[in-house]
Amino acid sequence: MQLEKITKKENPASRRWYEDACGAAHALDIVGERWALLVMRELMLGPKRFTDLRASLPGISANVLTQRLEGLEANGVLTKRRLPPPVSAQVYELTPWGYESEPIFQTLGRWAARSPTHDPSLPLTATSLMMSFRTMIVRERAAGIDAVIGFRIGNESYRVHVHDGEIDAARGAFDDASLVFTMDVGAVMAGAVYANQLAALEAAGALRIEGDRTLADLFVSLFELPPKVGQDA
Amino acid sequence: MQLEKITKKENPASRRWYEDACGAAHALDIVGERWALLVMRELMLGPKRFTDLRASLPGISANVLTQRLEGLEANGVLTKRRLPPPVSAQVYELTPWGYESEPIFQTLGRWAARSPTHDPSLPLTATSLMMSFRTMIVRERAAGIDAVIGFRIGNESYRVHVHDGEIDAARGAFDDASLVFTMDVGAVMAGAVYANQLAALEAAGALRIEGDRTLADLFVSLFELPPKVGQDA
DNA sequence: CGGCATCCGGGAAGATACTG
């Protein structure tokens, strides 16, 4: 008789999940594997294709990305869709419920921004930058503003709409923008906003500003990071 | 002998960490490993000792728990503390910043409660139950209430204070409670609250109610789960 | 080129046993 490993291998429910009715535990069953949340983050501003996801997440390997996409699709977080001709490419898109995960990123980000070990000098994807705007805006400061701002980051374009104390961000064109920022990588804009380096970065040539310069100065003053641990609010 | 410990953990650019300035990514660097968030969850209502953590997290092995506690301590999320005599036991306690992670559990839980694959029949720790109260309370329904309720869950005691539309929960005595629920496991109370089974569970002997029964009926009506995916709000 | 499937090495997680 093969009395080999009858342990728990046979029990499929037991091995790799938390068996816990707690909502947070179930969330971790779905998105707790390595890279899963970052894949979702990169899809928060609209569908992307496999290769673009890989490019946004340096460090993820193709097979892991495949596994995560399969798992997230099986759990109803995203869907695989084929664009109509002539594009005819395959893209991955969050489901409506998948898009509802944004508050998870906001609470994680707000909490970790206070971490003593957070290093803001690391690279930042354009998507992360846009999501940080939505998270870190100080509503009262933006209350009276209604403006459209364009961003060129590498070869991507983003349209940012400030209105009613909030921020909308979308990938794509920004014909109606009254101000356009151009830069190579998202970290530049993060330095302008969160380290008050707008003027210095423009002088250094890392950031180009076209259009309403008063709005540019105003925009970068709308945001505020939570204080680091040990520093009082 | 000491040359055994050539930890590659020090290599900054290579292994296992997302290299991403995004706050959410940094949060995952800290709490993204398996079990880390659940360990923190079990500490959200106050310090616990190693063995109690293990008991609350069936499935975690001792060595993994040791590693998580070390990692979380190194990142300033919790501290190891020795209780003064005569208890003289070692406990783990969240730092103030560690306690600030509660919104992470709330957003994760609220999101996952809508999941099509969520199974509320799994076991639920007492801590999870208390945190679900804090998350799922409908403020308007609780607005006019000020009451103290005691819970005996297994051999643990919890004091729950409903006031100003919110819930405070703490481990420990509840001398001033006007109502006491007694049960073996937290899942019973979850059934009473979230599946409207209060009367049935009491009749079945799974739940004992002492004190203000009107308050008991009122209490279980204060909470509401978000609708499942596919069902309208 | 985009989207995987496959194979491999190393390390993290899991189970069990053991110690101060």
Place this chain on the structure above:
DNA sequence: CAGTATCTTCCCGGATGCCG
């Protein structure tokens, strides 16, 4: 009670190769 020690299993990361 509070963890080590050890061994096994499995996942992650990287490279390669297939197929439309």
